[in-house]
Amino acid sequence: MISAKRVESEKEREDAFYVRQKVFVEEQDVPVHLELDEYDESAIHFVAYDDEMPIGAGRIREPEPGIAKVERVCILPQYRGQHLGNLMMDKMESYAKEAGLTSVKLNAQSYAVTFYEKLHYEITSPEFLDAGIPHRAMQKNI
Known part of the structure; x- marks a missing residue:
């Protein structure tokens, strides 16, 4: 059974890092020192599972009030196309609403802009490079 949840234990946190390592470091060649950063300690992490196997990850921070x-939203390649990105975003947006936050920002890899637009995010920047990968800043009010 596939599910997604807020990380509540060190094991779940390591599971989220495992997925990020597979997708960003191994698949997309992002240097590990850029992928795992100083915000990992304070961020709220999320992980998706297929039974016990970690298959998706993401995190939320509050860089400014509200x-x-x-x-770091990612899904293992063999699980893409099954709407798991929607599941992850739903969990993270629900958390943000419950925490009283009013807006969600993200930096989407340019190929994923259409995915986020379907979730009602709007582009707020020209294309820029992050870790050598084209991105667009996006935002929506919740």
Whole structure:
């Protein structure tokens, strides 16, 4: 059974880092020192599972009052196309609403802009490079 949840234990946190390592470091060649950063200690992490196997990850931070910043959203390649990105975003947006945050920002890899637009995010920047990968800043009010 596939599910997603807020990380509540060190094991779940390591599971989220496992997925990020597979997607960002191994698949997309992001240097590990950029992928695992100083915000991992304070961010709220989320993980998706297929039974016990970690298959998705993401995190939220509050860089400014009332604003959620969604980051590091990823799904293992063999699970893409099954709407798991929607599941992850729903969990993270629900958390943001419950925490009283009013807006969600993210930096989407340019290929994923259409995915986020379907979730009602709007582009707020020209294209820029992050870790050598084209991105667009996006935002929506919740």
